[in-house]
Amino acid sequence: MTKSNVIDLEGRESSIDPLTELLRTGARQLLQQAIGAELQELLSTHAERRLEDGRAGVVRNGFLPERQIQTGIGPVTVAIPKVRAKTGEPVTFRSALVPPYVRKTQSLEAALPWLYLKGISTGEMGAALDVLVGPEAKGLSASTVSRLKHAWAQEYQAWRDERLDKDRWVYLWADGVYSGLRAEQAKLCALVIIGVNERGEKHFLAIEDGVRESTQSWREVLLNLKSRGMHKPQLAIGDGAMGFWAALDEIYPETRQQRCWMHKTGNVLNCLPKSTQAKAKQALHEIWQAATREDAEKAFDLFITAYEPKYPKATLCLQKDREELMAFYDFPAQHWQSLRTSNPIESTFGTIRHRTKRSKGCLTRDGMLHMIFKLGMCAEKNWRRQRGFNSLAKVITGVKFKDGIEVTESDQVAA
Numbered sequence: 153m154t155k156s157n158v159i160d161l162e163g164r165e166s167s168i169d170p171l172t173e174l175l176r177t178g179a180r181q182l183l184q185q186a187i188g189a190e191l192q193e194l195l196s197t198h199a200e201r202r203l204e205d206g207r208a209g210v211v212r213n214g215f216l217p218e219r220q221i222q223t224g225i226g227p228v229t230v231a232i233p234k235v236r237a238k239t240g241e242p243v244t245f246r247s248a249l250v251p252p253y254v255r256k257t258q259s260l261e262a263a264l265p266w267l268y269l270k271g272i273s274t275g276e277m278g279a280a281l282d283v284l285v286g287p288e289a290k291g292l293s294a295s296t297v298s299r300l301k302h303a304w305a306q307e308y309q310a311w312r313d314e315r316l317d318k319d320r321w322v323y324l325w326a327d328g329v330y331s332g333l334r335a336e337q338a339k340l341c342a343l344v345i346i347g348v349n350e351r352g353e354k355h356f357l358a359i360e361d362g363v364r365e366s367t368q369s370w371r372e373v374l375l376n377l378k379s380r381g382m383h384k385p386q387l388a389i390g391d392g393a394m395g396f397w398a399a400l401d402e403i404y405p406e407t408r409q410q411r412c413w414m415h416k417t418g419n420v421l422n423c424l425p426k427s428t429q430a431k432a433k434q435a436l437h438e439i440w441q442a443a444t445r446e447d448a449e450k451a452f453d454l455f456i457t458a459y460e461p462k463y464p465k466a467t468l469c470l471q472k473d474r475e476e477l478m479a480f481y482d483f484p485a486q487h488w489q490s491l492r493t494s495n496p497i498e499s500t501f502g503t504i505r506h507r508t509k510r511s512k513g514c515l516t517r518d519g520m521l522h523m524i525f526k527l528g529m530c531a532e533k534n535w536r537r538q539r540g541f542n543s544l545a546k547v548i549t550g551v552k553f554k555d556g557i558e559v560t561e562s563d564q565v566a567a
Contacts (some may be wrong), residue, residue: 543558
């Protein structure tokens, strides 16, 4: 095994992050898929053995009793399939990945992230499987590994073709995710969209190649979502620097826009000297934490008055997205925590940014998308329902909110 790993598994943290969860929940599936690929290879070598009526002469014949392999991330249960020869000499299936008497491996924790983060390429996965169980895994052929790679690619493709019209998607979070991994001389980026439906369930809707974080790239992503049946979302949240917004104006022109306050705060502070950043950050915080739009507007104007004379670039950065920064005030207050930032995406992929580093070995773009897809599907299982989900139906039907509170008919008459 070479030492050009992309993985940098640092000291294990006490908290459970998405990547650790991926290792735990993905171990059994990975092993069963690998064993299934081995079995298919065995059956293919006996494909010419046929009965007189043309049926296969060597077939699957159930499973051996399940057994556990003790790993560094806990016990993983595996089921080894059996085969039966209906004609000719007997045939026995023996897994090179999980030999009959293997009961313990301390290396699974290192092997699994390598499989995902190194792009699931044939040569690299073979070496990682070698790490998994030791020298016995050298019996795994390139075709076995290719079957696994193909299976994961099919899972990703089936997911990105799923229909979206069975749900009403209320809010979208969009971001370009830079993983820290590289292909040739370019950083690898994926265009990611997460949506919340009318029941408050958050799901990944898009994970696409982000070779260009441009309007055209985002247009293609949104057109794909529309072709899969996604109706007009009520609000989209994201960083102000993306080409996403121009594409959104074209594909979903009625969708409101909310700029991420975390990104905006960082952009404004970058225009200020370090000596003033702490005070300026607090002043920005008072804008988006204000209880009403009126109070937020006052805090906004105060910031401009205080900093524009000396730092016009900082105030211009803030002013250019003024309306889009305040959009959340027209939605239920229980949703504000989620709507003010693109945190659902940031928190999901924060782990992978911290656990990867530059490597001489190149990761393919397809491999990166499959890795992000696997990580994302694992993280998605642990997401909580949107806070205040009972109000989502009102947002869909066009109920008006002012400063987070539903506007009643008596309020409208009084106005």
